[in-house]
Amino acid sequence: MADTTASPATNCLEKLKSYVKTQKGFILATEIILSFIIIICYASSLYGGYSAVAICEMVFALIFFIIFMMELDKQFHVVHWVWSDFIRAAIGAALYLITSLICVIQGAGDGPRIAGGVFGLIAGLLFAYDTYTVYLQLKSSRNHTAASTGV
Template sequence: MADTDPSPAASVLEKLKSYVRTRKGSILAVEIVLSFIIIICFAASAYGGYSALAICEMIFAIIFFVIFMMDFDKQIQFINWTWTDLFRAGIGAVLYIATSLFCVIGGSGDGARIAGGVFGLIAGILFGYDAYTVFQDIKNTRGRSAASTDDRV
């Protein structure tokens, strides 16, 4: 007898496929992949300590990916997930750009460090774009909710 109900793993896989096709899902997926590449580059470098930033940002991106993919942001209402995501992306952009510039400028003779810095600059731009899109969503949502419905005007 065949089970007609899809298994929980199949529904998670379908949520994953559909979420990666969205703009936010694809941005978070690329952030995760770029952070992983940066971890590999910095781990191969003589200065492996720079990989801590990439590890933290990758973990945060994975957490937010899972939260948004599984719609936990709609179930856990006591945290403002939009603002939290804006701070995550904004801080990640600033830290990636600063660290990557330092690695690219001072990384002579260490190709892995320079490669990590270049990928870090790309990640910093991507995180900045993510922060910009989240900020635009906040701005558009605030403009709609702040509209006056008073008939006396």
Template sequence: MADSERLSAPGCWIACTSFSRTQKGILLLTEIILCLVILICFSTLASGYSSLSVIEMILATVFFVVYMCDVHTKIPFINWPWSDFFRTLIAAILYLITSIVVLVQRGNHSKITAGVLGLIATCLFGYDAYITFPFRQQRHTAAPTDPADGPV
């Protein structure tokens, strides 16, 4: 039993890490790291600002694990593309609002850094929402209108 686990582990590891080399995997990893850096900057401010970074970092990690382990194909009752699209769209809007509020308040260097990084996160989440939009990913093929043999 130990031999079968040992032999299947490298294949599983390769399958799991191959997702991190895709465009979506790189975006999700970047979102996780950026949320962590923003969380560190926001930690000097009021806790209300840091909760956005915590929630988005957790959600990005969940989606990264779901896509990495191919769970999205095993749980079909959740519409993963729409869920991911709304996650990224809402994150972009909330980061934009939070960043504007933080930058308007003016303050120490940590506040300014957090506001600028929040604007960068807005762009990143907005781009992720753009490439994740489900209608953009579907390809439309024309349906045949008449049978090949002619009218019946």
């Protein structure tokens, strides 16, 4: 029988707490928080055109956070989640580094834009680290595949 004393919200909260304590969960949570800070900085600047990158990356990181936290990646085998996460993190790193360098270089006189650029550089490095960790995971899973027997 199922345990009727625990509510679904408590179960979800426990999953959230335990997932944030893992390395991947901490990285994704930090990506979401940094992206939110960058959105605030770009929204308060004189030119907020670069906020689209932060919004998209925050939404994608949030989606992957929920998928990995709820262990939906183990239920839906149609998508190769590790490769999808690798592509998400690599594109996020490239976009954050490019747009943040542009904001820092051209942001003279616009403090929030420069602050968003600095936080974006930090986020770009975090996304690059996430890409590296996922690459190591892909590399180790490729080395552990079974060899064909040729029968």
